[in-house]
Amino acid sequence: MYDLLIKNARLADGTQQDIAITHGIISAVGNIDDEATQRIDLKGRHFVSAGWIDGHTHCYPNSPIYHDQPDAIGVTGGVTTVVDAGSAGTDDIDDFATLAAQCQTNVRALLNISRIGLLRQNELADRRDIDAERNRAAIAKYADFIVGIKARMSGSVVGENGLTPLEDAKLLQYQCQHIPLMVHVGNAPPTLDEIVEKLGAGDILTHCFNGKPNRILTPEGELRDAVKAAIARGMTLDIGHGSASFSFEVAELAIARGILPDTISSDIYCKNRLNGPVYGLAHLMSMFLTLGLSHQAIIERVTTNVAKALKLNNKGTLAVGQDADLTLYDLESAEVTFTDTEGCSKQGQQRFTPLAAIVGGKLIVTEKGQDANVFNA
Ligand SMILES: [Zn+2]
Structure with a gap:
């Protein structure tokens, strides 16, 4: 029965x-x-x-800038698992874990390596906020809830610290059973080449089709050599569309050259959900139909592929x-x-x-x- x-x-x-x-x-x-x-x-x-998984969202309801209700971006739109990408660091992770447990949607978190999370836009500008011991303790305490770590590597976030927060993130990853690391690319410095030189297996480059100067393509429209090498080492490409990180020009050139995203995620929060351009994961999945991906290829990118990238071992496939x-x-x-x-x-x-x-x-x-x-x- x-x-x-x-x-x-x-x-x-x-x-x-x-x-x-x-x-x-x-x-x-x-x-x-x-x-x-x-x-x-x-x-x-x-x-x-298999249940759709949105691997890059912002749904810690008490986050001051980028916040939303997990169920509003989850089960309301057919998404069974939402992964918050660094809205919370160790200062707020207890509160977030408590709220997450009350949702109908499965909620998981990528722990921001800065203890303050997305309290301000420059959470990695003060290195004292990267507390390795507290990070390790939180990852051990929330082994099911915290599925990886997040480092936002753009000039406005890291300030004078350059690549050092990424080096801190890589060390933490190494110390924590090679937990997945999601890295955001935005405006330089650091340059995309400098960032991806440090990335490989277990690392996810989000905002992969952004239209900023720090994009994956050269001015001639070819895939940057450093990105090619990182992909060969196992780095995966994640969409993370959001309000500022997706360009049709880059996406079309990349797809024409056979460079497909491994995972389709939304970078959704209340504002870009209600006012666009994101609206929801289903909307972005539909967008990829117009960009030439097949129905099956799109489903793989919100199920099997994302479960693999984030090591969600019991999710992503329709199997006994x-x-x-x-x-x-x-x-x-x-x-x-x-x-x-x-x-x-x-x-x-x-x-x-x-x-x-x-x-x-x-x-x-x-x-x-x-x-x-x-x-x-
Ligand atoms: Zn984000």
Whole structure:
């Protein structure tokens, strides 16, 4: 007897499957006809994937600048796991962990290596705020909640400290079982070349398609050699669209050269969620359809790939034994406008519409899902 049985789900690869859930875990996948407490028949008309994971968000509600409610950027939009990227350092991590535990969405954090988190815009300008001992203690205390660390490496953040905060981050990573490190690139100094020379396996470069001078492409439009070398060492590329870090020009040139992002994330917080240009993870996933990525390639970048990059070992695939985190969605025809952060717009003809999130086996239907008449059997 299963807790929940989803019948006739379409997968992004075109196949059709049944998925059964017991005690918050995926307990069977295939052709299933056993009894279940709750049964949802998608009749081959609606899609299911592993739960969408947004690997770069800002959802510590008490953060002064970049804040949001985890459920507003999570299950409301079909996203089952949100990863906050450094809004909190050790000063606030207890408070954030307490609030996160009360959400329907899975909330995880990348600990800002500065104890003050995003209290101000220059959290790495005073090296005394990088307290290795406190960082190690927090990472040990919150082994499930803290999934990695975050260092924002732009001139306005690091001040006179140059590359030293990144060296501190790399040492911390080494001391903490090679925990994932997400590095933000913005305006130089330091230059992108100097940053990525220190990065490799286990490191994530976010804002990878930013349109600032510190971009991944040379003025001739080729991938910078230092970035190429870091990718060869295992560094991954993350979108982190946000309010200032995504350029269609860079994205189109990169994709034309076969340089695809490994993960699609939003860098969302309340303002760019409500006023754009981000709106939500689904909106950015739809944007990548217009940039030529396939439905399946996009789903991989918010499930398997991000789970791998952030070592979320029980998430990201629809396999027996994995956490029962799933997203139910439609891919529908619609005229949609997408805007980058450089003032350019694009029209699309299709969009991902989340109908429900299932988190640890619990069904949470979105507003669109309520209208879709799927869940009131
Ligand atoms: Zn961010």
